[in-house]
Amino acid sequence: MLEVRGVAKKFGGLRVLTDVSFEAESGQVTALIGPNGAGKSTLVNLVSGYLTPNAGSITLDGKDITGMAPAKVFGEGVARTFQVSGNVAELNVFECVAMSAYRTASSYRGANEIAEEELKRFDLWQYRSRALGDIPTAMVRIVDCARGMAARPKILLLDEVMAGLTPAEVDIVIEQVRACRDAGVAIVMIEHVLQAVNALADRVVVLNQGTIVATGSMAEVSQNDEVKEAYLGSAAVK
Numbered sequence: 163m164l165e166v167r168g169v170a171k172k173f174g175g176l177r178v179l180t181d182v183s184f185e186a187e188s189g190q191v192t193a194l195i196g197p198n199g200a201g202k203s204t205l206v207n208l209v210s211g212y213l214t215p216n217a218g219s220i221t222l223d224g225k226d227i228t229g230m231a232p233a234k235v236f237g238e239g240v241a242r243t244f245q246v247s248g249n250v251a252e253l254n255v256f257e258c259v260a261m262s263a264y265r266t267a268s269s270y271r272g273a274n275e276i277a278e279e280e281l282k283r284f285d286l287w288q289y290r291s292r293a294l295g296d297i298p299t300a301m302v303r304i305v306d307c308a309r310g311m312a313a314r315p316k317i318l319l320l321d322e323v324m325a326g327l328t329p330a331e332v333d334i335v336i337e338q339v340r341a342c343r344d345a346g347v348a349i350v351m352i353e354h355v356l357q358a359v360n361a362l363a364d365r366v367v368v369l370n371q372g373t374i375v376a377t378g379s380m381a382e383v384s385q386n387d388e389v390k391e392a393y394l395g396s397a398a399v400k
């Protein structure tokens with residue numbers, strides 16, 4: 163499905179990613195974790211076309227998407243959320259979700275049907291007329307998931323969707339991410355909230371200072387000395 167091979171990214175003289183390789187599979191959650199500044203957002207920006215790598219390749223179902231523009235990458239089936247939920251606060255929930263349905267829908271009616279289906283899947287139907295800027299943060303995160311799924315993506319990149327939520331809200335969003343995974347989508351999730359990583363990740367990829375230091379189950383990577391060192395002083399890996 164998604165294959166990232168030997169990817170490197172520099173900003174001027176600053177090497178942010180070096181020789182990064184990982185895969186993400188359909189119907190699985192791959193969690194990207196690592197300390198602040200490790201390069202996680204840069205990696206997601208490379209996969210979604212917002213940045214171009216200096217070396218390496220990114221393929222989706224065998225098709226090379228390296229360096230494609232974001233809209234083209236989206237067209238290929240890569241949907242993403244953003245840490246700050248864009249400038250769509252004035253749109254209502256229905257409009258937000260319908261917008262991304264146009265990746266596959268060829269008519270207004272078709273897009274609206276997809277939006278209705280996703281809003282119902284995510285229990286958001288009753289909020290459809292509310293402005294995005296007017297609903298609680300946890301609900302915005304669920305709308306983000308619904309927007310992503312309305313694109314009928316092959317891969318959904320979730321960038322810290324749990325940030326700032328209460329543990330009870332995290333549980334609700336975990337259920338929604340499971341629904342995305344169970345629909346057969348490859349989920350790649352940058353996440354600092356361990357409650358979510360533990361509950362969702364089939365595979366964990368640990369980045370530190372721009373390189374992958376461990377890959378495996380959460381139990382496996384938690385035992386890795388490089389991972390422990392990367393997190394030294396934080397409670398992130400116990």
Ligand SMILES: Nc1ncnc2c1ncn2[C@@H]1O[C@H](COP(=O)(O)OP(=O)(O)OP(=O)(O)O)[C@@H](O)[C@H]1O
Pocket residue numbers: 173176178196197198199200201202203204205
């Ligand atoms: N556009 C840019 N220009 C220059 N440096 C950048 C740019 N974007 C990111 N960086 C630097 O690249 C490094 C990795 O940043 P990145 O945001 O990818 O890390 P991260 O792992 O996502 O961190 P966080 O968990 O804090 O979001 C940091 O040192 C950051 O300052």
